[in-house]
Amino acid sequence: MHESIRIVPRFFKAHGHGNDYLVFEQGDGPLVTPLLIRRICHPHRGPGADGVVVVESARPGSPAMLRMFNPDGREFERSGNGLRIAGVYLTRVGRRGAERFPVEVARDEVWLEVSGPDGEGVWDVTADMGRVEFPDGPPFLAPGRLQGGGTVPLRLSAPAGGDAVVQVMPVSVGNPHAVAIREGWGRREVEHYGPLIAAHPAFPRGTNVQFAELPVGGRIAIRIWERGVGATSASGTSACAAVAAAVKSGLASAGRTTVLMEGGNMDVDLGADWSVRLRGPVEEVCTGELTRAFLRAHANQQNEPDGQKKDIGRPGRPERR
Numbered sequence: 001m002h003e004s005i006r007i008v009p010r011f012f013k014a015h016g017h018g019n020d021y022l023v024f025e026q027g028d029g030p031l032v033t034p035l036l037i038r039r040i041c042h043p044h045r046g047p048g049a050d051g052v053v054v055v056e057s058a059r060p061g062s063p064a065m066l067r068m069f070n071p072d073g074r075e076f077e078r079s080g081n082g083l084r085i086a087g088v089y090l091t092r093v094g095r096r097g098a099e100r101f102p103v104e105v106a107r108d109e110v111w112l113e114v115s116g117p118d119g120e121g122v123w124d125v126t127a128d129m130g131r132v133e134f135p136d137g138p139p140f141l142a143p144g145r146l147q148g149g150g151t152v153p154l155r156l157s158a159p160a161g162g163d164a165v166v167q168v169m170p171v172s173v174g175n176p177h178a179v180a181i182r183e184g185w186g187r188r189e190v191e192h193y194g195p196l197i198a199a200h201p202a203f204p205r206g207t208n209v210q211f212a213e214l215p216v217g218g219r220i221a222i223r224i225w226e227r228g229v230g231a232t233s234a235s236g237t238s239a240c241a242a243v244a245a246a247v248k249s250g251l252a253s254a255g256r257t258t259v260l261m262e263g264g265n266m267d268v269d270l271g272a273d274w275s276v277r278l279r280g281p282v283e284e285v286c287t288g289e290l291t292r293a294f295l296r297a298h299a300n301q302q303n304e305p306d307g308q309k310k311d312i313g314r315p316g317r318p319e320r321r
Contacts, residue, residue, distance in 0.1 A: 005032050005067065007054055009290040012089045013047065016081035016125075016282050017234035017263030022049045022069035023089040026057045030295050034073025039298055040290070050229055051079060053086045055095075063102040063109065064090055067262055070228030077106045077175040080236015080278050084125040087112035088282045091123075094257070106124060108174055127236065131274045132244040133172040134224040138204060140176040145202045150248060153180070159192040166193060168209070169245040173276065176207040177241035181249060185211040185223055194225025206234065210242045215252040233263030240276045243268040263311040 008027030013020060024038065030036060040046045049071065055064040069075050090096050091114045100113045108130060114163065117122035134150055135141040145152045151167045158164040168178035178197055190211050199211045207299065208313050209225040222242045223304035226232045246252035247270055254270045266280035 005054060005056070006030060007032055009295065010287065011047065011289070012287050013049065013285040014085045014088055014282050015285060016084055016236065016280055017261060017266070019036060019081045019232055019234040019236075019263060020049050020285065021051050021053050021085045022047060022055045023055060023086055025055050030290075030298065031312050032069070033302065035302055036298055037069045037073040038071065039294075039301075042313065046173065046294075047290075048169045048247070050226075050232060051181045053079075053082050053089075055086065055090070061102050064095055066103055066105045068105065069190055070226075072205075072228040074228055076228065078108070078110075078173075078237065079175075080127060080129065080173070081102045081234065081282075082236075083110055083127050084236065084278070084280070084282050087114045087125050087127070088123045088284070090114075095166075106174060107135065117284065121195045123282045123284075124279070125282050126277055126279040129173055129237070129240055129276045129278055132177065132270075132276050133274070134244075134248060135172050135176070140172055140203065140205060140207070141170050142202050142204055146170070154197060154200055154202065156193060156196050156200075157298050159188055166197065168197060170203075170207070171241040171244050171248075173237040173240045173244075175237055176203055176205055177210060177238065178203065178207045179210045179212055179245035180243060181212045181214065181242075181251065183214050186214065187223070190223045190225060191231060194231065198225055198227050206264070208238055208241070210238045210245075212246065215257070218252075218256065219258045219260060220246055220252065234261045234266070236266065236278045236280070239266045239268050240270075242280055244274065244276065 007024040008030045012023045041049045052069040054067045099195050102109050102111050111128040113126040138144045151169050154166050168180045171177040206227040211223040213221040224232045224235045224238045243257045256269050257264050269277040
């Protein structure tokens, strides 16, 4: 985690196709720690979310500065849905000057366009994600891993036993991705290979993983394993990475592609210069506040010796049945 930060206990919750985030403001409340983030994101012992966005205090007229945390407690670079949800929050509280406005995340400037909501609380949000890159070394890829065609072959244990080689293309959308493109990815393979690739030594900071089908007619279907989260119904940067990998591989053309995910569809516009725009819905869920009892219990656990701290279980959403 980078510089320490405290938050106001009040939050806003929304989701993009089921990929949900809580937005907090910087304030004089609890100190953000990995343990606090894990408790907040836990689906049964906290408000529950796929991640947390903290809006830092900024000078009037300056772009809002954002920090993002995965449910495992670690701070990370950026999230497409986290950015778009933060854009809705900033619009709701009057922290924007126009329909199109900038925010800062991990020292990068990202422009957002927010319109809505409609009668059901659904917003239409576009994020200019900058230019995608194809890492050939640190910080997102270990030296010497890249082979011909811009792919990395990974020898992994196969679901049915033995070994298998999975070819992935490393892509950066400001955060690390590994895209595997082939026909017929099943849920069992995603749940088996996802954690192996996400934590593979080829990716020093870990990586998000996309299992993409061959693109057809301006559409591409993907399954997602997110670093620090697990199987995820939707991810904005994953959608961008999958499209970029398909174009880089010669399987698709630049322009607009509809990305089909388990939670729903998003549109990705990829320019000839590898600039990428992400568009999709954001649905409001609720506003709320962490209670004093919740924060007191957290403080008590935070002060316990490490060996006595209770295991609050695997963060993230409950097992799908």
